[in-house]
Amino acid sequence: MDQAEENGSGSKGPARSGIARALAVIDAIARSPQAQGVSMIARETGLSKAVAHRILRELVNGRFLRFDETTKVYRLGPGALGIGLAAMRELDVPAIAHRHLVALSERTGETTTLSLRQGWSRVYVDQVLSSHEIRMSVALGSSHPLHAGSSSKAILAALPDGEVDDYVAHHRLDSVTDATITSAGALREEIGRIRALGYAVSSGERQSGAASVAAPIYGAAGQPIGSISVCGLQDMFTRSRSRSLGDQVIAAAAAISADLGRRPPGSTAPAAAPPRH
Known part of the structure; x- marks a missing residue:
């Protein structure tokens, strides 16, 4: 068997093991927002259609994938989902995120x-507490509604529209301080701003005299699971400084999300290695 066949693509190149090719197929299906047929999977993975079809058949037999006989598309099966759930149980989000919180606090001083x-x-x-003598701190373990404060609003704005609608329709927008958003219309406008900027800002909305800037973090499947924030005294968070902090919070949140297994939107499974000449 020549190297092109070992590679699984139509060109000569470094061979990939059968396990690596099978994982690339599973990854391509897991990352796609919709079920895929064999031609699309072959394109995404850089495999020939024949090799992709053989791997797909084996994965279906092993219950890692499901095949729809009517539409001729593949979806994740119970075997793959079981592995994913086990991996999620093993993730310690605070431990993974902590070094990023430390670095962000050192950069911002907050x-x-x-x-x-x-x-x-x-x-x-x-x-991670600021090194300043006068600093903000939060009560770990305390629970807060999704409309009050930047950490809450960042999560809410990252949810699909349907979930935002459910929250607005079925939850009272109670005030926590005089600055809390309590109008459904104002909250929807705020969500639009947060989505446009990529981060949320709060000025005394959850705690009087305090300000914060927050961005959402995402799990491996792309779902928002939480948020990180920089917080401090309200007088120190000018508009220009909040913009600067917003950029830094977005970058830190993206790094945490990547450590949790999220790929940037639009990324695909690794393609076959390029041919040698």
Whole structure:
């Protein structure tokens, strides 16, 4: 068997093992927003159609994939889902995120926090305190609604429109301070701004005299699971400084999301190695 056949593509190149090719197929299907046929999977993975079809058949037999006889497309099967759930149980999000919180606090000089979503609220699970003598701190384990404060709004804005609609329709927008958003219309406008910027800002909305900037973090499947924030005294968070902090929070949130297994939107499974000449 020549090297082109070992590679699985139509060109000569370094061979990939059968396991590597099977994993590339599973990865391509897992990353796609919709079920895929064999031609698309072959294109995404750089495999020949014949090799892709053989691997797909074996993965279906092993229950890692499901095949729809009517539409001729493949989806993840119970075997793959079981592995994914086991991996999620093993993830320690605070431990993974902590070094990023430390680095962000050192860069900004402010307290940084990590919140995780719990249903229609979010909970503070970690913080790195500012080195300033006068600094902000949060109560770890405390729960807060998704409309009050930057950490909450960052999560809410990252949810699909349907979930945002559910929250607005079925939850009272109670005030936490005089600055809390309590109008459904104002909250929807704020969500639009957050989505455009990529980060949320709060000025006394959850705690009077405090300000914060937050961005969402995502799990491997692309779902928002929490947020990180930089927080400090309200007087120190000017508009221009909040913009600068927003860029830094976005970068830190993206790094945490990548460590949790999320790929940048639009990325695909690794293609076959390029041919040698």
